[in-house]
Amino acid sequence: MTETITLEESDVQETFFANGWTDGLPVVPPTPERVEAMLAAVSAIDEQVLIGVIPARGKGITLEQAAVHAVMAGCTPAYFPVVVAAFEALFDASFNAHTALTSTGGAATAVVVSGPIAQEIGMNARHNCLGSGNRANLTIGRAVRLAAMNVLGARSGELDASSFGNQGKISFCFAEDPPPAPWRPLREELGYAPGDTTVTVMPVEGVRQLAQQLNGDAEGILRTFAAAMKSPSTFSTGKGGQALMILGPEHTAFCIEQGWTQAEVREFLCRESRISPDELRAAGVLIEVDGAHGMTPGEDGKLASVGSPDDVILVTAGGEGAGWSAYAPSWAPKIHARASTRRVRPTGEPLPDCGPDGCIVPWLKESA
């Protein structure tokens, strides 16, 4: 239920800090008017409807709570459909939010936006897209984290046991830069329509920047990146995780010019990031026996760092320059959590006509 509090305007920030309602940065005060403007952007007919729940916590997020945190994060109403889609994806059982928001591994929630709405709301897919300077990137990602903290209990001292966390836990959100043809954007690779906009969320460790500036051979570039993907100190190495691989424009161009398809890149990275038990032992890593991660080598004598080619989430982003890409490993093997995607319902889009028997509208679904 909505509860309002009335404060001296000059006391708002300190009150929010004192109550632990922020991520350590100032917030925009969530006035009823600002929250209503957010809700109007998704044509909300019942702001108390749950976007989703985490059954193990008995906690969920309503549309209104999402809107409150979008305001606090600094979103404009135009961003809110993307925020809602991010929450829908986060509540997918495959994402396993209960654990992904709790683990000592300190996962960030990466939010990847693919589609025309990203451009319409001014998201950054190029220079510094993982850094500072773009309101939409930073505030959409921040809204997800703020609500997870305040509504789902994902804060230190409650249910977030992150040993370190990483900077992406404040905000980790960017837009895909549509790759040149014949490559297709992420949403189409996932089976959505070209005109759709999708949000993919994935619990990840911190981002690694990948340098490959002298080698113009696509296979050489991808070998460098596969080497990063099998770093023994990454928790999921040898245990079958997922990889968010963000190719910079030069690296995407080299792959396309040299005839690589996206499927071939994913297949190559999956295969070449496999690692032998001896390589792990040489780095001091103990091989789990009888544990949850099934570290039994395959026919090639090696262990998977990503579970399958489809577990490489391949996107293009970043700005031109010397030749950089970026990579974020999943925070844990995929038996624990996986990336999840939802379509953004644009502002003003009518609800589907489901006929006399009704149908499930994801953002209105009241999960049990």
Place this chain on the structure above:
Amino acid sequence: MSKITVIRPVDATTPPTTVELAPRGALPEHPVIGLVDNRKPHARELLELLAEELSGRLGGAEVVLVRKPGAGRPLEPEQASDMAARAHMVITGVGD
């Protein structure tokens, strides 16, 4: 000074839930000890040592062990039901 009304960002109306501890009853002569292995490394070994110690103290107890699908997943409902039906005492909660 001007006043501003804001929506409280946390749900203050949800009462904190309390969990009633199961009643402590006397154990039968040959109790069944349930172990829930959360699949963290060495959890199983630690639990089995505990079970062996308890079994000795209790004069011979049957030990039933179930394994969670993973540390980040709860017990399957049928596993929990089975354990509740069979065991007189269950040990779980092993961390890293």
